[in-house]
């Protein structure tokens with residue numbers, strides 16, 4: 001079985017090139033979402049505790065099965081640990097044989113950014129050039145680069161309650177050709193913006209955006225509200241926007257729509273991708289992608305990384321699964 005660790009992911013992304021990797025991932029996501037009906041889908045299984053959540057996210061089609069283990073613990077950075085950590089596996093459906101075991105903390109950031117940008121390609125104005133980030137933690141650079149694959153992003157405005165997180169973001173983004181504008185609060189950050197990504201971490205109902213901050217024509221990519229009791233937007237914003245979700249049975253208890261109920265939902269993302277529903281229809285609409293993260297996105301990124309690892313001969317084969325001449329002689333492995 002192939003093991004893909006953090007260094008392997010780094011090598012794969014480096015070899016492919018960050019922007020090319022993100023573009024390829026967006027194509028992979030699009031293709032998988034086009035085949036939405038072929039997947040056996042289920043809401044993730046969540047284990048909640050006082051400080052966070054641990055989730056298992058399985059999905060399969062007729063060929064592959066994947067799952068991801070992921071946590072969300074907003075206070076972890078105080079302990080020098082990431083808020084979100086993940087790992088996952090891809091298996092063959094015909095035999096059940098595990099094909100690869102992979103780090104997925106970086107892959108989660110990549111796939112979350114890629115699905116945000118893909119949703120944005122249907123929901124944001126085509127000429128969007130100003131991106132706002134509220135929250136400049138672990139996901140923020142990935143979000144910026146993914147949107148830049150779909151839009152001519154010239155300016156990034158940002159705000160985080162933690163100044164160190166903004167300094168870190170500026171350092172990482174200085175190698176790219178964006179105008180970076182640090183803001184004193186979210187109100188200033190969202191002004192004159194085309195795309196707003198909210199990506200904060202707090203295990204509570206926060207109000208990062210209120211209706212008076214929302215201008216006509218904006219696309220809101222709500223990413224940080226992804227758990228029961230953990231939201232970022234004022235209820236009225238959700239009620240008045242064109243709301244698109246990933247998988248309604250999961251989002252109804254985890255997304256911004258836990259505040260409103262399902263009646264505000266316009267459609268699931270796959271319906272936009274298949275052309276069954278129209279995305280943005282004019283430049284005044286306020287659109288919202290109520291992102292919580294769905295197992296199909298993990299399936300897509302795992303599949304892509306597994307293919308690239310084989311193509312580039314990256315990763316380590318280890319004996320995690322028995323591979324003996326006589327499959328019935330399991331005991332023989334111990335003598």
Ligand code: NAD
Nearest residue numbers: 083135137138139160161162165199200201224291292293
């Ligand atoms: P992180 O802890 O690295 O960063 C979060 C940042 O938000 C921190 O820098 C923190 O200071 C900032 N913040 C908290 N409250 C704020 C506020 N009121 N205003 C401005 N900034 C504020 O976490 P991360 O890995 O970047 O993840 C961010 C969020 O996104 C988490 O809530 C996580 O659960 C969620 N997430 C969602 C998906 C998805 O698919 N929807 C995927 C990954 C992560």
